[in-house]
Amino acid sequence: MAHAVPTRGTSTGVRTGAGTGASGASGASGHTPPDVFGARTHLLAKWAMPLAIGLVYGYWAASIRRHGGPITGWNLLFGFMTVLAFAILWYVVRTVADRLPREGHAVLWGAFAGSALGFLYSGSGVAMFTCILVSLLLAAAVTAGLYYHYATHQDAEEARTARTRNPARAGTT
Secondary structure, three states, rough: OOOOOOOOOOOOOOOOOOOOOOOOOOOOOOOOOOOOHHHHHHHHHHHHHHHHHHHHHHHHHHHHOOOOOOOHHHHHHHHHHHHHHHHHHHHHHHHHHOOOOOHHOOOHHHHHHHHHHHHHHOOOOHHHHHHHHHHHHHHHHHHHHHHHHHHHHHHHHHHHHHHHHHHHHHOOO
């Protein structure tokens, strides 16, 4: 027995029109890829991922700070405070970045990544100039990569939306 595959934007998984997806636009091949996970799983991942990455980041920061010495209560407190700060900043950056245009979005995530690396790298005792230089290089690389990603994906999405709104002009741009 065949079952309909749930697609984005539908509650039953059955498409109402030929080749329509979540926004009424279909992909280049005429179909929308199925959304494998449900809304509950996406929500859980949205909140659990920053916390999980924050735990790794906090452990890393605490291990750098103790310089190979014994684990102390203060070291554990520092690690957990780092986890808390990292996760809260991630949530704030994600919330603010969603409201920005693609340029601001990319710059904000680049600044977050550069600052996070700079904090870890400065704890290792390296010269401050080196720490700043490495942080700026990472921030620039993340910003450039995300800008390219957002620019290419948003332009393609806008073109699909324009073709859907005016099918008579689908061949002309």
